[in-house]
Amino acid sequence: MKPTTLEIEFLGTGTSTGVPMLRCHCPVCMSSDERDKRLRTSAIVRYQGARILIDCGPDFRTQMLRASDDNLDAVLLTHIHYDHVAGLDDLRAYCFERPFPLYARVDVLRNLHARIPYCFASDPYPGVAQFEEHVIGDEPFLVEGVRVEPIPVMHYKLPIIGFKIGPLAYITDAKNIADDVIERLQGVPLLVINALRIEPHLSHMCLSETLDVVRRIKPDKTYLVHMSDRIGLHAESHKILPDGVELAWDGLIAKV
Ligand SMILES: [Zn+2]
Ligand SMILES: [Zn+2]
Numbered sequence: 001m002k003p004t005t006l007e008i009e010f011l012g013t014g015t016s017t018g019v020p021m022l023r024c025h026c027p028v029c030m031s032s033d034e035r036d037k038r039l040r041t042s043a044i045v046r047y048q049g050a051r052i053l054i055d056c057g058p059d060f061r062t063q064m065l066r067a068s069d070d071n072l073d074a075v076l077l078t079h080i081h082y083d084h085v086a087g088l089d090d091l092r093a094y095c096f097e098r099p100f101p102l103y104a105r106v107d108v109l110r111n112l113h114a115r116i117p118y119c120f121a122s123d124p125y126p127g128v129a130q131f132e133e134h135v136i137g138d139e140p141f142l143v144e145g146v147r148v149e150p151i152p153v154m155h156y157k158l159p160i161i162g163f164k165i166g167p168l169a170y171i172t173d174a175k176n177i178a179d180d181v182i183e184r185l186q187g188v189p190l191l192v193i194n195a196l197r198i199e200p201h202l203s204h205m206c207l208s209e210t211l212d213v214v215r216r217i218k219p220d221k222t223y224l225v226h227m228s229d230r231i232g233l234h235a236e237s238h239k240i241l242p243d244g245v246e247l248a249w250d251g252l253i254a255k256v
């Protein structure tokens with residue numbers, strides 16, 4: 001029997017700089033609370049026997065050494081920014097038997113060919129990461145038999161995607177989400193969504209914008225990701241969050 005519970009392990013919950021941020025000595029960056037130490041945003045979703053990595057940033061190696069289980073079947077990419085793809089080279093450890101399945105929009109794949117051409121060479125150098133490419137369009141697709149629905153969102157001017165997998169909706173780096181997309185996500189049991197900080201930002205939703213989206217989607221439970229130091233201390237976050245909404249933290253495993 002394939003397990004019907006979905007499990008998400010948060011590998012990283014920080015914004016592009018990570019927290020602590022280099023050269024910042026604010027109370028959050030100086031905090032000794034492990035939940036205030038945020039590697040770049042990424043997660044493993046385990047569902048119906050599949051182990052799916054979402055994004056593969058510069059902290060990927062460290063994250064997998066810490067993960068509760070280091071098996072992976074495929075990687076899904078939300079967008080091309082460095083904090084979401086810089087660890088792809090380290091997937092070479094998963095390419096011994098076959099090229100590793102990689103799912104991304106065509107613009108992301110094209111960009112990766114330019115950035116890490118050696119991973120897509122027809123006669124690759126021995127041992128480099130090799131990928132089995134899958135283009136994500138607008139339609140749902142299967143990863144190891146698991147249905148994945150792309151969720152289009154805008155990251156300022158850049159169209160990017162989140163994913164709906166069973167009872168989970170996972171959105172990172174969104175600034176704007178269209179009404180029909182919010183409509184489609186109504187009542188999803190578990191929502192993972194970005195909230196950068198308290199003050200507004202050009203390309204990422206701030207906390208009040210995110211909470212607005214949460215109020216409209218009405219999930220049972222929400223975890224926030226892609227946070228900067230300016231989201232505040234984890235230990236005090238309950239004071240600014242409504243019931244059912246929590247800051248995620250690195251290493252958290254949530255089940256639904
Ligand atoms: Zn990002
Ligand atoms: Zn980004």
